[in-house]
Amino acid sequence: MITLVDAAGAASVLARHREVTVLCHVRPDADALGSSAGLARALRADGVVVHHSFDPGAVPDPLRVxxxxxxxxxxxxxxxxxxxxxxxxxxxxxxxxxxxRL
Incomplete structure (x- = not known):
């Protein structure tokens, strides 16, 4: 199911879950990895179990910073x-x- 929400709605949805998979697009660039890493970090700081990934999941060397x-x-x-x-x-x-499968 795909649900479009505004920022307040997104925060409300995120707050109701204690396990979250955070994905970004294939062949990610810096903004895709940066935004997904930022969300993953914020969720972890709130005690959420986070699975941060993308397809296939190998971070390009220049983006490891x-x-x-x-x-x-x-x-x-x-x-x-x-x-x-x-x-x-x-x-x-x-x-x-x-x-x-997810």
């Missing part, structure tokens, strides 16, 4: 869970890659 990218896991390593999946910096679901 972005704080939090050391915690990115391969999309194959993200466990199925009853929590929330958030995709950032994606204009359409197909930009996330192979994430159907």
């Amino acid at each position: 972005i704080p939090g990218t050391d915690r990115v896991v391969s999309i194959d390593e993200v466990p199925e869970h009853d929590g929330l999946v958030v995709a950032l910096d994606c204009a359409s679901p197909d930009r996330v890659g192979d994430w159907d």
Whole structure:
């Protein structure tokens, strides 16, 4: 299910989940990894279990300077869970890659 919400709505949805998968688009650039790493960090600071990934999950060397990218896991390593999946910096679901099982 895809739900579009404003910032207050997004904060409300995030606050209701204790486990979240944060994804960004395939072949991520700095803004995709930066925004997803920032959200992952904020959620972890609130005690949320976070799975930060993208398809396939190998952070390009030049982007490893972005704080939090050391915690990115391969999309194959993200466990199925009853929590929330958030995709950032994606204009359409197909930009996330192979994430159907989530």
